[in-house]
Amino acid sequence: VEYEVKRTLIQFLGQVSGKDGQQNSSLVWKQDSDPCKGTWQGVHCDAQNMSIKKLLLDNLNFSGTLDLAMLCNLQPLAASLTYLSLDGNKISGGMASEVGNCKQLTRLHLSGNQLAGDLPSSLAMLSSLKRLDISNNQFSGSLPDLYRISGLNMFLAQNNYLGGTIPAFEFSNFDQFNVSFNNFRGHIPNVHGYFSADSFLGNPELCGDPLPKNCSDKPMPLSEAQTSEKSKGASKEQILMYSGYAALGVIIVLFVVLKLCRRKKGENKVEALNNMVGASGGGGGVEKPRNVSSEYKNEVSRSEFSVPSESGMVSQSLVVLSSQTAMELRLEDLLGAPAELIGRGKNGSLYKVMLDNGIMVVVKRIKDWTISSHDFKQRMRILSQAKHPHVLPPLAFYSSKQDKLLVYEYQQNGSLFKLLHGTTKALDWTSRLGIAATIAEALAFLHQEVGHHGIGHGNLKSCNILLNKNMEACISECGIMDMDDQRGSAFGTSSTDGGALDMLKGDVYGFGVIVLELLTGKLVKGNGIDLTDWVQSVVREEWTGEVFDKSLLSEYASEERMVNLLQVAIRCVNPSPQVRPTMNQVALMINTIKEEDEKSLIYEV
Numbered sequence: 001v002e003y004e005v006k007r008t009l010i011q012f013l014g015q016v017s018g019k020d021g022q023q024n025s026s027l028v029w030k031q032d033s034d035p036c037k038g039t040w041q042g043v044h045c046d047a048q049n050m051s052i053k054k055l056l057l058d059n060l061n062f063s064g065t066l067d068l069a070m071l072c073n074l075q076p077l078a079a080s081l082t083y084l085s086l087d088g089n090k091i092s093g094g095m096a097s098e099v100g101n102c103k104q105l106t107r108l109h110l111s112g113n114q115l116a117g118d119l120p121s122s123l124a125m126l127s128s129l130k131r132l133d134i135s136n137n138q139f140s141g142s143l144p145d146l147y148r149i150s151g152l153n154m155f156l157a158q159n160n161y162l163g164g165t166i167p168a169f170e171f172s173n174f175d176q177f178n179v180s181f182n183n184f185r186g187h188i189p190n191v192h193g194y195f196s197a198d199s200f201l202g203n204p205e206l207c208g209d210p211l212p213k214n215c216s217d218k219p220m221p222l223s224e225a226q227t228s229e230k231s232k233g234a235s236k237e238q239i240l241m242y243s244g245y246a247a248l249g250v251i252i253v254l255f256v257v258l259k260l261c262r263r264k265k266g267e268n269k270v271e272a273l274n275n276m277v278g279a280s281g282g283g284g285g286v287e288k289p290r291n292v293s294s295e296y297k298n299e300v301s302r303s304e305f306s307v308p309s310e311s312g313m314v315s316q317s318l319v320v321l322s323s324q325t326a327m328e329l330r331l332e333d334l335l336g337a338p339a340e341l342i343g344r345g346k347n348g349s350l351y352k353v354m355l356d357n358g359i360m361v362v363v364k365r366i367k368d369w370t371i372s373s374h375d376f377k378q379r380m381r382i383l384s385q386a387k388h389p390h391v392l393p394p395l396a397f398y399s400s401k402q403d404k405l406l407v408y409e410y411q412q413n414g415s416l417f418k419l420l421h422g423t424t425k426a427l428d429w430t431s432r433l434g435i436a437a438t439i440a441e442a443l444a445f446l447h448q449e450v451g452h453h454g455i456g457h458g459n460l461k462s463c464n465i466l467l468n469k470n471m472e473a474c475i476s477e478c479g480i481m482d483m484d485d486q487r488g489s490a491f492g493t494s495s496t497d498g499g500a501l502d503m504l505k506g507d508v509y510g511f512g513v514i515v516l517e518l519l520t521g522k523l524v525k526g527n528g529i530d531l532t533d534w535v536q537s538v539v540r541e542e543w544t545g546e547v548f549d550k551s552l553l554s555e556y557a558s559e560e561r562m563v564n565l566l567q568v569a570i571r572c573v574n575p576s577p578q579v580r581p582t583m584n585q586v587a588l589m590i591n592t593i594k595e596e597d598e599k600s601l602i603y604e605v
């Protein structure tokens with residue numbers, strides 16, 4: 001291999017690894033050795049002509065900058081390199097236009113880095129390219145003409161800030177295609193059924209099949225509305241149309257006021273969701289939807305739908321996360337539907353909303369959460385991807401500076417809190433143990449899937465454990481509370497520690513308290529007594545038997561296994577977060593108890 005090629009590769013490695021020109025400790029690329037003799041890790045050569053074919057440098061914790069110009073400007077290298085992979089590092093910088101010189105590239109994998117800036121138009125000149133993965137970066141701007149690359153069969157660009165419209169790709173050529181969670185807008189070109197909504201979700205201004213959002217319902221973005229009006233001026237037709245709208249608006253306002261007044265009647269505290277978002281939209285940013293079917297919706301969306309984002313320029317709308325749900329959920333549907341306030345916690349308010357199509361959802365409104373829209377969007381994306389049968393996913397969300405709305409499916413069987421402390425028949429031991437095992441497993445899953453993103457549940461308590469239609473426990477409202485907001489002392493975490501680990505250990509504490517509720521049947525704060533303190537003091541006095549719910553003892557449930565479960569709970573609520581087990585360990589311990597319980601039942605039968 002030529003001296004110049006080796007020198008360039010060593011320089012490239014120095015830059016991209018972020019070791020200030022020094023070699024990454026795990027890789028030994030030396031000028032006096034030959035990259036094609038197997039000593040340069042990550043370098044693969046063409047055995048016949050000893051040219052560099054592949055650079056595979058995934059997950060090496062690189063934190064430098066990407067200099068594609070350096071690689072692709074060196075003719076002998078550009079002429080042989082077919083595969084460049086740098087997935088899963090922390091590389092910053094952008095994609096230099098010189099990438100277009102690496103004409104032999106068939107695979108370019110840059111996923112999971114911090115690359116930013118526009119994609120160069122020269123990318124579309126890589127006519128041999130088959131697989132392009134730029135997902136999970138911070139790329140922005142519009143897509144180059146990638147549809148021109150006839151052999152491209154994988155394009156992954158999810159989780160960036162890419163915008164503009166999606167060009168008419170020949171989707172039948174692709175086995176993978178994903179542009180979800182970007183800022184793409186407009187009509188999705190015909191995918192001919194090759195890809196589902198999952199490939200396009202999380203682009204608030206994108207519409208059409210396979211997304212549930214019809215393009216005809218799409219509100220015109222404020223910026224576009226403003227510029228088009230400014231540039232063209234109002235035509236006669238427009239003036240007529242707007243005065244028509246105004247007259248219609250007055251009628252609709254009267255109609256809505258009348259309707260709301262009627263609805264106010266009765267004991268139920270019914271509120272219209274549009275009022276609540278109206279508060280946040282007070283800052284301005286009124287925008288007219290192009291074509292909304294009913295008059296009522298038209299009014300609602302006209303006055304409340306569009307709330308300016310932080311930038312004040314781009315309109316915000318509901319981001320639908322779940323393609324499974326058959327409903328065409330739109331913000332105006334939510335705002336127009338009757339909403340009943342069913343909870344007002346420290347996190348925000350909760351509304352039960354009956355949609356036009358008869359589906360019941362709940363909308364959690366969180367006010368003044370200091371998370372940026374971008375971080376919130378990322379968080380929602382991550383959470384929506386952590387799918388588990390016992391974790392209730394958000395169906396959709398909406399974000400403005402003051403308000404965050406989260407939509408969940410309504411669970412008609414209520415919460416574990418109600419089940420334990422309400423008036424219904426007491427739960428038996430097997431059901432309680434089953435619930436503990438289910439929650440432990442679901443929470444362990446959540447921690448494993450999203451914990452490394454610094455996300456945990458954050459507010460685990462028995463009213464956030466809901467019972468689905470099969471009466472199985474599901475964890476709800478995951479990840480919508482920051483550690484900073486958490487009840488530090490109650491969760492036994494010090495606010496100074498912070499960080500993801502604390503969040504997870506806070507969840508372990510919350511879980512421990514739920515198990516104590518299951519075992520004792522007592523409220524967490526009943527008559528001013530803290531359940532955790534009470535249990536610990538009773539156990540210290542060696543009166544453990546006194547802790548358990550009397551109805552369990554009379555059932556002749558195994559006290560031994562109840563004590564085992566109690567011990568797990570006590571470990572979870574240890575005042576020192578570091579000493580608490582992980583949720584994975586907890587799930588294993590509880591499963592063992594459950595298995596023993598099941599065995600004993602079989603034995604008894």
Ligand SMILES: Nc1ncnc2c1ncn2[C@@H]1O[C@H](COP(=O)(O)OP(=O)(O)OP(=O)(O)O)[C@@H](O)[C@H]1O
Pocket residue numbers: 342343344345346347348349350362408409410411412414415459463464466476477
């Ligand atoms: N998806 C849902 N379906 C049915 N009931 C729900 C749903 N989500 C929450 N609830 C119930 O609605 C009530 C109010 O919920 P809310 O989240 O406002 O209370 P909270 O959890 O105490 O508040 P916070 O989360 O702010 O601490 C609770 O009893 C809860 O169990």
